[in-house]
Amino acid sequence: MKESTAWxxxxxxxxxxxxxxxxxxxxxxSPELFDVPATPFYCRHVLIxxxxxxxxxxxxxxxxxxxxxxxxxxxxxxxxxxxxGATPRHGGLLLERTPRRVQVSDKQASGLPxxxxxxxQIAVSCFTDDEGKRIxxxxxxxxxxxxxxxx
Amino acid sequence: MDRVFSSPHPAPESGIAVxxxxxLKLLLPQNTIHALEPVLDVEAGADAxxxxxxxxxxxxxxxxxxxxxxxxxxxxxxxxxxxxVILNAAQGYFCLVCDNVQMLDxxxxxMTALPVCMKSTRSPFHYLAVxxxxxxxxxxxxxxxxxxxxxxxxxxxxxxLVDESRVHSGWGST
Numbered sequence: 001m002k003e004s005t006a007w008x009x010x011x012x013x014x015x016x017x018x019x020x021x022x023x024x025x026x027x028x029x030s031p032e033l034f035d036v037p038a039t040p041f042y043c044r045h046v047l048i049x050x051x052x053x054x055x056x057x058x059x060x061x062x063x064x065x066x067x068x069x070x071x072x073x074x075x076x077x078x079x080x081x082x083x084x085g086a087t088p089r090h091g092g093l094l095l096e097r098t099p100r101r102v103q104v105s106d107k108q109a110s111g112l113p114x115x116x117x118x119x120x121q122i123a124v125s126c127f128t129d130d131e132g133k134r135i136x137x138x139x140x141x142x143x144x145x146x147x148x149x150x151x
Numbered sequence: 152m153d154r155v156f157s158s159p160h161p162a163p164e165s166g167i168a169v170x171x172x173x174x175l176k177l178l179l180p181q182n183t184i185h186a187l188e189p190v191l192d193v194e195a196g197a198d199a200x201x202x203x204x205x206x207x208x209x210x211x212x213x214x215x216x217x218x219x220x221x222x223x224x225x226x227x228x229x230x231x232x233x234x235x236v237i238l239n240a241a242q243g244y245f246c247l248v249c250d251n252v253q254m255l256d257x258x259x260x261x262m263t264a265l266p267v268c269m270k271s272t273r274s275p276f277h278y279l280a281v282x283x284x285x286x287x288x289x290x291x292x293x294x295x296x297x298x299x300x301x302x303x304x305x306x307x308x309x310x311x312l313v314d315e316s317r318v319h320s321g322w323g324s325t
Contacts, residue, residue, distance in 0.1 A: 034286045036279065037175065037222040038298065039269040046266070046279065046286060053279050053286065055266035091268070144268045151271045 003105045006127075008135055009076060010096040012060035015115075018127070018135045019078060024099060025090070026077035031056075033072055040149060041067045047075055047092050055144065056092035062148060063116045074098065080140035091144040102129060110134050121147070167260055169253040169287060170236060173229075175220040176287040178280060179238070181254055183292050186237040190228060190248050193235050201299065203228050206235055206246055213237070215246040216299050222275070224299060238292045245296040255282075262289055273298060 005021035026049070033045035033056055042062035047054045056075055061067040074095040079088040108127040112119040113134040119126075122143055123136035166181030186208070193204040193215045201224035202214035215235055217225040232248040239245075262278035270276075275298035278289035 035175075035220070036265070036269060036276065036286075036288060037220065038271070038274050038276065040271060043266075043269050046269075048281055048286070051281070053263045053266070053281060055269050057268065091266070144266070146267050146270070148268065149271055151273060 001105050001107060003103055006102055006104050006135075006137065007099040008102055008129060009093065009099050011063070011093070012070075012096055015060045015063060016133060016135055017059065017123075018102075018104075018137045019140065020137070021101070023078050023080060023140060024076055025079045027095075027098065028075045028077065028092070029073065031072055031075040031092075033075075042148070045072075049077060049090070049092070052090070054090055054092045056094060057143060058094045059122075059138075059143070060094070063118050070094070078140050080144065082141055082145075089144065091140065112136055165257050167255040167257045168236075169255060169282075170247065170249040171251045171253065172218055172249045173220040173231065175218075175222075176282060176285065177249075177295070178255075178260075178278075178287040178289040179292060179295075181257075183239050184236060184252075185239045185244060187252060188235040188237060190233050190235050193228065193248065195228065203248070206237070208237060208244065208246075211243070213244050213246050215248060217248045218299065222298065238296075240292050240296050245292055245299075247295075247299075260287075275299075 006018045007024050009017050011017055031047055033047055035044055036046055043055055043057045045056040047056050058067060075092040076095050077090055077092050079090055081088055104127050110126050110128045112123055112126050119136045122138050124139045126134055126136045129135050168179050168181045168184050170177040193206050195204045200214055203217035203226055204215045205212045206215050217228045217232060219225055228248055231250050233250060234252055235246055235248050236252060237244050237246050260280050262280045265276050265279055275290045275295045276288045280287040280289055
């Protein structure tokens with residue numbers, strides 16, 4: 001049976017998602033975020049990281065359809081590729097707490113959670129964790145592309 | 152390390168003006184500033200537009216806009232706004248009050264394209280720049296004016312005011 005390693009990300013108290021083991025590259029506690037006006041409600045901030053400017057996405061806000069005031073405790077930095085072989089790009093996600101590393105096997109595959117129809121737009125698969133929660137595996141390239149923009 | 156969404160662009164060798172608005176730093180080519188006037192010269196009150204007042208300049212009245220740091224138009228000018236910046240625009244002048252104006256040497260500023268996931272078609276910004284304190288949002292006068300005046304909603308990307316030589320040096324459209 002095929003097994004792989006994933007990180008379970010806490011996007012908000014009641015929202016979790018997963019990414020592949022090698023996709024998370026760094027955690028920034030108590031990050032200094034900078035506002036960029038006239039940006040989507042779920043992606044209003046950037047972070048300076050290794051001399052570059054990264055977008056910081058509040059995926060929980062996007063899934064819920066509105067942003068809630070929240071303390072910026074932790075940002076995860078993630079690497080992704082637009083296509084196989086492309087230079088890795090980076091982006092940040094607001095996290096509620098430190099991600100949890102888990103082993104996932106094929107037999108844990110499940111359907112997407114029903115709390116938001118939006119998961120279909122950004123998830124490539126889903127598994128059930130040891131607590132019985134459905135954890136969508138997100139497509140980071142899709143997330144940091146123009147795909148979520150509405151105008 | 153690679154940059155996130157694109158290679159950084161060098162800023163033009165000419166100066167960059169930084170318009171400070173309640174913590175927001177708007178970056179424009181210095182040569183788009185036509186004049187700086189004291190905010191005392193702004194006449195409060197406006198018609199149905201989003202302008203906060205008017206200024207008499209070169210024999211005409213020009214609307215003056217006052218923005219919050221999230222770029223929403225404010226009807227009244229806060230005491231912190233001390234300078235009225237008169238910018239060269241395609242149709243005359245675009246006037247904006249700000250807290251202060253600073254000038255930077257363009258050669259010392261490195262610009263990075265606004266990340267694509269943040270870039271709605273209505274965004275007045277095309278680049279971001281890391282400054283000594285925080286980041287600056289790079290715009291062009293007509294792009295900013297179109298955003299503020301909400302006059303260009305169906306054709307959101309207006310041509311930049313910059314000339315072609317600047318397009319290759321970082322100020323042009325993405």
